[in-house]
Amino acid sequence: xxxxxxxxxxxxxxxxxxxxxxxxxxxxxxxxxxxxxxxxxxxxxxxxxxxxxxxxxxxxxxxxxxxxxxxxxxxxxxxxxxxxxxxxxxxxxxxxxxxxxxxxxxxxxxxxxxxxxxxxxxxxxxxxxxxxxxxxxxxxxxxxxxxxxxxxxxxxxxxxxxxxxxxxxxxxxxxxxxxxxxxxxxxxxxxxxxxxxxxxxxxxxxxxxxxxxxxxxxxxxxxxxxxxxxxxxxxxxxxxxxxxxxxxxxxxxxxxxxxxxxxxxxxxxxxxxxxxxxxxxxxxxxxxxxxxxxxxxxxxxxxxxxxxxxxxxxxxxxxxxxxxxxx
Amino acid sequence: xxxxxxxxxxxxxxxxxxxxxxxxxxxxxxxxxxxxxxxxxxxxxxxxxxxxxxxxxxxxxxxxxxxxxxxxxxxxxxxxxxxxxxxxxxxxxxxxxxxxxxxxxxxxxxxxxxxxxxxxxxxxxxxxxxxxxxxxxxxxxxxxxxxxxxxxxxxxxxxxxxxxxxxxxxxxxxxxxxxxxxxxxxxxxxxxxxxxxxxxxxxxxxxxxxxxxxxxxxxxxxxxxxxxxxxxxxxxxxxxxxxxxxxxxxxxxxxxxxxxxxxxxxxxxxxxxxxxxxxxxxxxxxxxxxxxxxxxxxxxxxxxxxxxxxxxxxxxxxxxxxxxxxx
DNA sequence: TTGTAAGCGTTATCAT
DNA sequence: ATGATAACGCTTACAA
Numbered sequence: 001x002x003x004x005x006x007x008x009x010x011x012x013x014x015x016x017x018x019x020x021x022x023x024x025x026x027x028x029x030x031x032x033x034x035x036x037x038x039x040x041x042x043x044x045x046x047x048x049x050x051x052x053x054x055x056x057x058x059x060x061x062x063x064x065x066x067x068x069x070x071x072x073x074x075x076x077x078x079x080x081x082x083x084x085x086x087x088x089x090x091x092x093x094x095x096x097x098x099x100x101x102x103x104x105x106x107x108x109x110x111x112x113x114x115x116x117x118x119x120x121x122x123x124x125x126x127x128x129x130x131x132x133x134x135x136x137x138x139x140x141x142x143x144x145x146x147x148x149x150x151x152x153x154x155x156x157x158x159x160x161x162x163x164x165x166x167x168x169x170x171x172x173x174x175x176x177x178x179x180x181x182x183x184x185x186x187x188x189x190x191x192x193x194x195x196x197x198x199x200x201x202x203x204x205x206x207x208x209x210x211x212x213x214x215x216x217x218x219x220x221x222x223x224x225x226x227x228x229x230x231x232x233x234x235x236x237x238x239x240x241x242x243x244x245x246x247x248x249x250x251x252x253x254x255x256x257x258x259x260x261x262x263x264x265x266x267x268x269x270x271x272x273x274x275x276x277x278x279x280x281x282x283x284x285x286x287x288x289x290x291x292x293x294x295x296x297x298x299x300x301x302x303x304x305x306x307x308x309x310x311x312x313x314x315x316x317x318x319x320x321x322x323x324x325x326x327x
Numbered sequence: 328x329x330x331x332x333x334x335x336x337x338x339x340x341x342x343x344x345x346x347x348x349x350x351x352x353x354x355x356x357x358x359x360x361x362x363x364x365x366x367x368x369x370x371x372x373x374x375x376x377x378x379x380x381x382x383x384x385x386x387x388x389x390x391x392x393x394x395x396x397x398x399x400x401x402x403x404x405x406x407x408x409x410x411x412x413x414x415x416x417x418x419x420x421x422x423x424x425x426x427x428x429x430x431x432x433x434x435x436x437x438x439x440x441x442x443x444x445x446x447x448x449x450x451x452x453x454x455x456x457x458x459x460x461x462x463x464x465x466x467x468x469x470x471x472x473x474x475x476x477x478x479x480x481x482x483x484x485x486x487x488x489x490x491x492x493x494x495x496x497x498x499x500x501x502x503x504x505x506x507x508x509x510x511x512x513x514x515x516x517x518x519x520x521x522x523x524x525x526x527x528x529x530x531x532x533x534x535x536x537x538x539x540x541x542x543x544x545x546x547x548x549x550x551x552x553x554x555x556x557x558x559x560x561x562x563x564x565x566x567x568x569x570x571x572x573x574x575x576x577x578x579x580x581x582x583x584x585x586x587x588x589x590x591x592x593x594x595x596x597x598x599x600x601x602x603x604x605x606x607x608x609x610x611x612x613x614x615x616x617x618x619x620x621x622x623x624x625x626x627x628x629x630x631x632x633x634x635x636x637x638x639x640x641x642x643x644x645x646x647x648x649x650x651x652x653x654x
Numbered sequence: 655t656t657g658t659a660a661g662c663g664t665t666a667t668c669a670t
Numbered sequence: 671a672t673g674a675t676a677a678c679g680c681t682t683a684c685a686a
Contacts, residue, residue, distance in 0.1 A: 001439075001464065003678095003680090005679080005680095013656075013657085014656065014657045014658075015657090015680080016656075016658080016681080017655085019681055020656090020681095025681090025682090027655065027656075029655060029656090032656085046440050047440060047680075048442075048678090049440035049441050050380040050441060050678090050680090051678070051680040052679080052681075053377040053662095054375070054377040054381050054661095054662050054678090054679080055662050055680045056682095057662070059377060068406070069402060069406040070399075070402040070405070070599070078397070078421075079396040079397045079423075082421065082422070086422075092420065092421045092422070093418055093419065093420055094409065095409070095413075095419070096406075096410075096413070111418070112328075113373050113374060113375055113377075114377060115375075135328055137328065217602055217603055218602070243603070247603075250603075250604060253580065272399075273603060275545070276573050276574075276603050277603070277604070278580070330662095331665095332663080341672065341673045342663090342665090342673090343673060343674080343675095344672060344673075346665060346666090347671095347672090350665085352665090352666095353671095354671060355671065355672075356672095359671075375662090375663050377662090377663080378663035378665090378678090379664055380664090380678095381662090381678050381679065382663080382665045382678050383666095384678070
């Protein structure tokens with residue numbers, strides 16, 4: 001762990017000069033540059049980020065908060081964040097939000113002490129408490145969730161995406177489309193999606209049919225049961241998460257329904273889970289990785305704030321035309 | 328962003344005293360403690376981690392390296408790491424290893440500059456290069472991979488686990504058990520598992536039948552195809568990853584085989600993927616979350632090094648007795 | 655082009 | 671029990 005002074009001594013210059021060379025700040029000759037570089041290599045010198053951060057009151061750290069570390073959707077976004085961060089010479093600090101906002105503010109306070117260049121909040125809206133905990137210096141941005149325009153965010157238009165997903169099912173001739181909704185508390189993501197579904201159904205004069213899970217695989221089973229009980233002749237299911245979509249595919253097949261021949265299933269988000277069923281799940285895709293990348297670019301000031309990214313309907317194997325007869 | 332001096336001024340004491348109170352270092356009276364605490368609350372003071380780390384040459388950061396940020400197995404381990412880290416007052420820095428060891432050494436160099444309390448390497452052995460890049464100060468530990476005993480690690484006994492998994496299939500009467508192996512380059516994880524399979528098969532006088540994927544879902548399809556071509560009468564498939572196991576379940580059902588009535592499938596690792604098929608996948612479980620937790624405890628010096636954790640056979644819905652007749 | 659020196663916010667040593 | 675002071679390793683005016 002050589003210090004800048006040791007490098008300076010070895011190169012026969014002052015620490016200030018080494019600093020200039022390292023940071024590419026003008027003010028040294030070519031010869032000096034070479035001698036300094038040589039000394040750096042010989043000593044294996046690496047600038048101490050702690051000292052640098054202290055001096056400049058800014059570290060090359062980027063905070064990320066995810067609802068759960070092992071969440072598939074969050075992992076995809078995190079993946080984009082990580083690569084963009086690395087590209088711009090930043091390292092990533094990761095924390096878990098959990099259900100409530102308490103852990104988040106806690107973690108934000110911890111983060112602040114490291115003077116990060118910014119913080120990305122995944123699937124979590126920015127509350128005034130959080131904003132306060134982070135201090136005024138640190139830019140925050142939320143991803144995959146949209147709220148007013150007071151805070152920066154990167155997301156899709158959930159209402160529109162769900163509307164178009166439903167529309168695609170309707171256009172394929174489906175009328176009896178069951179909705180597998182997510183948690184009621186998800187006011188900024190699930191609620192808009194539900195509204196999109198209802199709007200499309202209403203426009204088509206079809207009757208909405210909704211049951212609620214919590215977006216996870218297991219939660220879909222009872223909701224599915226209720227859906228089928230209310231209408232055994234459903235020809236399509238729109239699940240507001242890929243996990244619930246995967247559950248619908250598996251459960252339908254278990255009951256002897258062919259997918260998509262007897263029942264179409266449409267998922268949401270385009271997480272890797274969508275590829276873990278057979279046939280692979282059609283889904284309303286969010287560009288998760290690019291969203292993560294864009295978030296760090298915005299934080300780093302390379303882009304404007306508050307962007308809506310385009311969603312995309314990906315037709316894989318689980319959606320098809322309405323069956324000629326009700327199974 | 329109040330500093331320690333501002334707190335000191337407000338409490339009418341010196342910065343040194345505030346520091347003592349904050350760190351619980353003896354040398355202050357009860358009255359002083361109260362006044363300092365009050366000043367801290369009033370100013371919303373939070374010690375600057377950068378300055379503290381610089382002074383103590385040790386930050387409360389824990390590095391984690393994962394092969395891919397969105398890897399399901401790594402996510403589980405990461406989840407354990409995060410919770411143990413938080414519990415001990417540490418924050419987590421996350422980086423991606425990628426395929427080669429180059430990114431890893433790169434990242435370790437970056438990490439070193441933050442003087443972390445330790446680094447956890449997920450599914451990646453510690454090479455001398457890495458050891459060097461990290462510097463001699465920083466303890467490293469690898470998780471879910473085992474190598475000699477020169478470096479600390481937390482893992483299961485892969486050979487034994489695969490042996491017992493195979494044995495369970497054999498005990499259920501299966502003889503024609505196909506192996507879905509992982510990448511050949513995985514010398515420290517997949518190879519031992521293959522050996523365990525072969526040993527069990529040999530002991531039972533059964534003929535091993537192996538095809539290779541790369542542990543991911545898609546890679547299993549062609550391998551499966553080859554397996555069935557070599558023996559259309561297979562009664563069981565042992566997949567050395569849950570993703571490949573899930574693929575086997577889906578593909579078998581697609582071909583009209585009932586699982587587990589016609590074909591048993593056993594996975595490996597116990598990632599969430601195992602619950603995303605129907606019936607849910609039986610699997611040879613690694614205690615991934617506890618492994619992550621233990622890794623940070625070992626790094627922090629609360630436990631010994633080099634631990635082998637117990638694996639566990641989890642029988643869910645995809646394994647059963649050998650069918651009476653060959654389908 | 656280069657060096658000197660101050661200071662970022664903290665902790666640790668040494669007095670008092 | 672408490673305070674003054676000197677680092678930790680770096681960057682950045684300001685001088686030269």
